[in-house]
Amino acid sequence: MAERKFGWGKRSENVLIGKSIPRIDAAVKATGAAKYTADTNSKGTLFARLLSSKHAAAKLTAIDLEAVKNLPGVKAVHAFKEVGDEIRWEGELIAAVAAERAEQAEDAVKALEATAKFEVLEHFVDEADVARAAFANRTKGLGKANKGDVEEALKTAKAVHKGFYGIHTISHMCLEPHGSHCEWKGDDLDVHLSTQSVSGTPSQFAEPLGIDASNVTVTANYEGGGFGSKFQADEWGIAAAKMAKEAGRPVRLMLDRATELKIGGTRPSGFIDVTVAADADGKVVAWDSIHWGTAGVGGGGVDLGQMPYPFDFPNVSKAQVGISCNTGPNRAWRAPPHPQLCAITQPALDDLAAKLKMDSYDFFMKNLVFTQHGKGEVYAEEMKIAAKEIDWKKKWHPRGKGAAGPVKQGLGMALHTWGGGPGACTCTLKIHPDGAVESFLGSQDIGTGTRTIICITMAETLGLPLEGVKVNLGSSKYPASAPSGGSITVGGVSGAHRRAAQTALWKLFDLVAAKYKVEADGLTAKDGNILNGKDKVCTWKQACALLGQMPLEVQGKGPEKDGLTSERVGGVQMVDLSVDTGTGLVRINKFVSVQDCGMIIDELTAKSQVLGGLIMGIAYALTEEQIMDNKTGRYINADLLNYKLPGIGDVGELVAIMYQPDSEYDRGVIGLGEPPVIAPGAAISNAVANAIGVRVPVLPLTPKRVLDALKGGQA
């Protein structure tokens, strides 16, 4: 018998893989039949409400939990803070109340608030002003790195550009806020959790509750987004479990939107002063930058490991200062920290190109030799495709030299990279004697189409229609699978399922070979039949009937180095936009993304990831921003009126082009979830500079910043 090897089939023979297939859960999501954590409402469920701090820095000096325990409807009270504890940012949780009705919980929180007293402490919330931060003793050196000789390179450079760039803190903004529904059944705890980590959260609940992780079942059937902010049980999740225990009733605790904005996780800010230089040929010879920013009260900031992004120039010097701000703590935000690195690197490069009087396209093309991870040639191909789609050479004009009139059109581009290697995944695949196929895994579909990808993989491998396979995920009682973060899920789950399905198929082939007296090596599964060469041997059901009474159960694991999956993607984005110089409004005309990501399982889902990335990118590039009030220390726009997010009317024409020559197919499956969100900030900033002739240095590019920049003021 020939050696049996895991691998993907020939591209030309695929029936489902690589095609555009709608989500298998589209209908249940569109109709509301899909139940999210926020929808979980088992009999007797209590409503929870939170008391959070209005102070950015304070010490809790008094609170009387007993005062509210007997209020109407109140069933449980939980203290996050004890008297004497410090509050370090506005919105930090102080207490929670669970009551029969939401308004009773709200009343109790109000009553509790009246008993709370604080010693107000000095706060600092200005993330952009490093001098002020230093004066307030809020800065900390975070190291430097050097390569080559920047000073020497600057002396001989043809063009030197000095600039300031920045990107403000934003908050996580999942459609479904953080939260859980907790219900005890004896010593066992059932948690419906809005999480990116079904398999990883039971132990986080168990330890603080003093029970075994085996007593905890975490369920997450559907997710309203996570983006890196939902890996933890979180103190409010533990509180829900404790209050459920105290009340002897289920408790649902979802963060309200304002609290979600304040404590659900932020993306750190980054500001730089940079000197960058190029030779006469337009190649960058030196990069010298000083960085500051904040990741919250712990200081920190944007990790500079990959600056200047994603290039490896010959001479580089960089140093960083972290600012400790009394603002909510950061959490991984889609492709951390690449969007910030991209947004503060590539505008500086684009400004250098303008100084050299070069077309940005030519400049970036020339400097692809310096890109990391050996992706230069792929970037070049992607640039050509994107340029053709957006008509770059025809539309491009030197900076600020477009047509007359108050509305100025401009082009900009940026490029990005991401790992996306496969995560750990174990799945159990069952083939029942009646031919039914299902798999079980403790992974989660955070909205990215994981269910669909898994079913396509199984169905393609087993030669079945999509309806012929079923996936069960979203329970911690299923085989462990990695958290969905880092774009590792698609590689993890597709690799494990391909291995499981191939292994199972081989076992079936052996049974068929013995029964029908054919060679197992010559068998294939297609269209619900087992074929020997082109001849039908039996139907899928007949083959499965050979299993007898018991289902065939196979475990699939990953990742393995068998070629099913790999890592490292890249992409190029180009944007055509208009800036109204009378109002400062930026309108996207057309946004083109060309993205490589290895082998694509479902093109529709892949494109949907890209479109989502572009929209999220337009949000942080143009509208989205945490605005802190220095005087009160409060997050002054923590509401959906003033924390501005674009609607579908704001995003323009979005074009997602998947770069997929055979060389990409041969790389196997690679994650795509995060990378498309990296480049929009830089691409849009560059296009605005191209349109109006001046750089608006800090994102988001609000009307205020655009008009201030036009006026020559500091944006």
Add this chain to the structure above:
Amino acid sequence: MSSFEYASPNTEAEAAEMLAAHGGQTAILAGGTDLHNLLRAGVIAPRRVVDLKNISSLQGVSMVSGGLLVGALTTLDEILRNPLLAPYQSLLQVADAVHSIQIQVQGTLGGDLCHLPNCWYYRNGYGLLGKEKGESLVAGGRNQFHAILGNQGSAKYVSASRFAPSLIAWGAQVRIVGPDPDQSAMVPLEYFYVTPKSPNQGVTILQPGQFVSHILLPEIRDELASASYEVLQLEGLDWPLASAGVCLTTSAGIVREARVVLGHVAPTPWVSHDASLALVGQSITEESAAAAGEAAVASATPLSENEYKVTIARTAVKRAVLRAMHQLQGVS
């Protein structure tokens, strides 16, 4: 939110009576699109909420001598659909620019005129004037969305009404009922708004027990054109950074009469006589429209973070004037 009584009057007189109770610690429910936010945030805590929607006289649009009487409960959607209102172009433009279908269907004209400020200090519990320990948080704070005109006193928020600038430009009047149940008066909308010196003064002349029942629009005349221009950052639900409503009367291509009112730039809708003067006697051109814009913001006193709004307000006036001219020329 705090508990409150719910009252549902059937007549204007009943409403006035019910509103006057509890020393005026009452709130009006019209469309409720903002009342709900205010109650939930605890910005207001009325002892009674008076729901006007069962008062049939507050609904609908009718022709009366001297113009068009628009019930305060007329929704934005009805403004867009009612043929009687079709000649009042600027009002249609405002209703359309609200974009949110939910607000258009639920929100009322009277509610818009009485909309409390969106100032984030006010909404976060620092009072109408945005003060902490007697000091203005707005003056040296995050004031990018605040006033650039009429902001030298304590009030630095901007009037929230979307329709008031255009209605004032039309010379609209409001009918105010109460506080005596049988009492009512017509007041020019221009004089309906006040700039409070203390946080308890309110943003309009309405006293406890009073409410707006109708808006009276003047008759349409030939040679008259209106337009609104709102600068919105988002295509979806958003509040203007600045807006302008204009009404122009022309003859032989020359402006004979001009009313220019800015919105979202001052604690009240801002009537700019200077902008009107810049237009009267002129033909409408890019230059004269720009001159009106310049005149409108000439006396602006921007705060620390909102100088950019001067540019936006100037643009809004200029473009509203040009839009009105296009209407006169029959260009959409």
